[in-house]
Each structure stands twice: as C-alpha cells, then as structure tokens.
Amino acid sequence: MNRLTGLSEVDMIAQLADLKEVDYKNTLVLTALVELLVDKGILTRQEVIQKARQLDTDLSLELDRSLYAN
Numbered sequence: 735m736n737r738l739t740g741l742s743e744v745d746m747i748a749q750l751a752d753l754k755e756v757d758y759k760n761t762l763v764l765t766a767l768v769e770l771l772v773d774k775g776i777l778t779r780q781e782v783i784q785k786a787r788q789l790d791t792d793l794s795l796e797l798d799r800s801l802y803a804n
Contacts (some may be wrong), residue, residue, distance in 0.1 A: 771777040 768782050
C-alpha cells in the first residue's frame with residue numbers, strides 16, 4: 735500500500751467518526767424533543783411513530799419513482 739492510499743484511508747476513517755458523532759447528536763436532540771412533546775401532552779409516542787412510518791413510506795415511494803423515471 736502506498737503512502738497516499740494510507741493517508742486517504744485515515745482521512746476516510748476520521749470522516750466516518752465525525753459522521754457517527756453528528757448522527758449521535760442529532761438522535762439525542764430528536765429524542766429529547768419527542769420526550770418533551772410527549773411529556774407536555776402535545777403528542778403521543780404512537781403519533782410520532784405513525785408519522786415516521788408515513789414519511790418513510792412517502793420517501794421510499796418518491797425514491798422508487800425517481801429511479802424508474804429515467
């Protein structure tokens with residue numbers, strides 16, 4: 735393995751670590767928001783789950799359409 739490839743691998747590993755940190759922080763904030771909304775009686779956990787499933791389905795359908803549109 736040459737030096738450039740080794741440095742590229744180190745850079746890629748560092749970028750992955752950064753992404754994991756960002757993902758963790760985003761998940762933490764979302765969890766806190768959901769907990770606060772549930773605690774205040776604004777939403778139920780079931781409503782959040784239903785909306786997440788709906789958005790997932792909608793996004794999946796949109797991706798499928800865009801893949802087959804070309």
